Amino acid sequence: MTTTMDEPLARLRERAAAEGLLDVAYASADSPFGPLLLARTPRGLVRLALPNEDIEATLADLAGRISPRVLEAPAQLDRERRELEDYFEGRRHEFELPIDWQLSHGFLLRARRGIAAIPYGETRTYADLARAAGNERAVRAAGSACSRNPIPLVVPCHRVVRSDGTPGLYAGGVEMKKRLLELERRAG
Amino acid sequence: MAELPPFQTLIDEHATEVMAVLRGAVGREGAEDAFQETFLAALRAYPSLREPHNLRGWLVTIAHRKAIDHHRARGRAPVPVESVREEAVFDPDPDDGQIWQAVAALPLKQRAAVTLRFAGDLPHEEIAAALGCSPEAARRSLHEGLKRLRKEIA
Numbered sequence: 001m002t003t004t005m006d007e008p009l010a011r012l013r014e015r016a017a018a019e020g021l022l023d024v025a026y027a028s029a030d031s032p033f034g035p036l037l038l039a040r041t042p043r044g045l046v047r048l049a050l051p052n053e054d055i056e057a058t059l060a061d062l063a064g065r066i067s068p069r070v071l072e073a074p075a076q077l078d079r080e081r082r083e084l085e086d087y088f089e090g091r092r093h094e095f096e097l098p099i100d101w102q103l104s105h106g107f108l109l110r111a112r113r114g115i116a117a118i119p120y121g122e123t124r125t126y127a128d129l130a131r132a133a134g135n136e137r138a139v140r141a142a143g144s145a146c147s148r149n150p151i152p153l154v155v156p157c158h159r160v161v162r163s164d165g166t167p168g169l170y171a172g173g174v175e176m177k178k179r180l181l182e183l184e185r186r187a188g
Numbered sequence: 189m190a191e192l193p194p195f196q197t198l199i200d201e202h203a204t205e206v207m208a209v210l211r212g213a214v215g216r217e218g219a220e221d222a223f224q225e226t227f228l229a230a231l232r233a234y235p236s237l238r239e240p241h242n243l244r245g246w247l248v249t250i251a252h253r254k255a256i257d258h259h260r261a262r263g264r265a266p267v268p269v270e271s272v273r274e275e276a277v278f279d280p281d282p283d284d285g286q287i288w289q290a291v292a293a294l295p296l297k298q299r300a301a302v303t304l305r306f307a308g309d310l311p312h313e314e315i316a317a318a319l320g321c322s323p324e325a326a327r328r329s330l331h332e333g334l335k336r337l338r339k340e341i342a
Contacts (some may be wrong), residue, residue, distance in 0.1 A: 005203055008220055012227050014200075021231045024194075068235055071193035089313040 013073045025065035025076035026059065030086055033176050036089055036153075038077045041066065044098030048151045050172035065103065085151065090187030093120035095154045103150040108132055111145035118159045121188030123181070125163045147171055153180075192240050195231060202244050203227070205307065206251050212303030213255035214325045215292045222258050226251045248308040252300060259296065288342040291333075297321075298333030305330050 002130040016022050025088030029130070039062055046066065049058045063070045073080075079097055086092035111133040118124050119136050124132075124170060130142040146157035158180040162168040171176035206226060210219040229249055237246070292303055299317065304315045317325040 005207065008207065009203065009338070010201065015224060015228060016231055019228065019232075026196075059194045059196070060191070064191050065221050069193055069231060070196055070197050071199070071231075109296055131198035 004102060005048060006100045011047060012076070012142040013071060016071060017073065017076065019160060021069055022071055022073060023069035023071035025071055026062075027072065027074035027077040027081065029077070029081045029084055031084065033172065033179075036084070037142075038084075039070075039079050040077060040080065041100045041102070043100040043102070044121070049164075050176070052151055064113050067129060071171060087153070090183060091123065093188070097154070098114050099151065099154065104149060107135060107138060108145045108148075111142050112149060112151075115145065115149070116155045116158050119182040120147055120155060120156075121158050125165055126160060129160055143169075156180075159184075190236065192237060193243075195234055198230070198243055198247060199227070202247050205244075205309075206247055209248055209251050209303050210255060211288050212291045212307045213252065213300060214258045216288070218225045218258050218262075219309040222251065222254045225254045225257070230252065244308075245310060245314050248304060248310060249314075249318045251308075252304060255300070287337075287341065289338050293340070294333050294336060300338065301326055301329035302333040302337065 009066065013022075017025070020042070021043070021066070024039055026037060026040055028037050029036045031051070037047075037049035037053070037055050037058055038045065039047040039049075039058075047058065047062060049055065059070055083092055083095055083097050087095070101109060101112070111129055114129055114132040125137065126139050126142045126146070128137045129145065130136050131146070133142065135141070143159070146160050149155055149157045149168060149171070152158070158170060158177045160168070161181075165179045167174060167181065200341070203223075207219060209224050210222045213219075214222050226247065230247055239246070283290055291299055294302065300319055301315055304310045305312075310318070312323045312326050312330070315330070316323040319326055319329070321329075
């Protein structure tokens with residue numbers, strides 16, 4: 001797109017936000033693992049896609065599940081980007097940004113709220129998570145609360161590990177999970 | 189109903205073109221405002237859109253309506269040729285600026301037909317639908333408009 005369009009498009013984003021037409025605003029953010037995709041609704045952060053996720057598919061999914069009014073609007077995600085940057089630098093141990101939980105329901109919602117409550121630098125097992133969400137036999141479901149977590153990092157599913165102490169799987173790859181746990185050990 | 193793509197896709201693929209259509213239809217000065225009105229109207233209506241198969245045609249049709257609003261609000265017919273010529277001195281984009289000025293000087297219907305056809309790349313049937321006339325009348329407006337343009341530019 002030509003640079004002459006930058007200004008009209010910036011104004012369009014501002015006016016859309018002012019009129020409450022930005023149902024889903026998204027932006028990319030840098031991370032030590034590669035670019036992240038952040039998406040928020042007026043209620044809060046609704047989706048965070050890790051570097052290995054397909055951006056187009058993620059946006060199409062949000063258009064279908066939340067609203068097709070999906071617009072790139074980096075200024076709307078300044079806070080989210082800042083908090084994540086501080087987290088990767090080891091300066092931030094807790095996220096304060098608002099979360100929109102609308103992509104999670106029932107047991108998965110309870111489990112993910114449980115994940116959000118695991119303190120920085122600590123870990124829980126999948127069994128712990130299942131128990132805390134009210135069904136100790138639902139270990140497998142606790143696993144998918146992690147593996148299909150719409151807001152990884154902020155809802156820190158990397159802090160959920162196997163009972164034998166090994167890290168277990170991670171949507172962003174096992175290596176990323178190990179490095180995140182390592183970061184929190186060093187900075188914690 | 190087919191799923192609507194993220195609205196950003198429409199901006200990425202068609203914003204430049206819609207701006208070109210509007211520059212042709214209302215001139216460089218009014219185009220920016222008409223562009224905002226076009227995309228805000230599109231954004232408002234988007235979730236309830238039933239026919240997601242020709243999003244480009246949909247946007248260009250909205251742009252055309254906003255261009256008509258623009259002319260109505262100013263309460264006058266196309267810009268007189270004299271004042272357009274004056275603008276040319278200050279036109280920062282001499283490449284296609286000359287052509288668009290000539291287009292801007294056409295009678296409203298010819299101007300709309302020419303921009304929808306060449307900036308919007310719409311077929312005659314869709315131009316007719318946007319203008320609310322028969323395809324034959326649309327073709328005639330286009331023909332007359334082009335004839336004038338050739339004379340103007342030559």
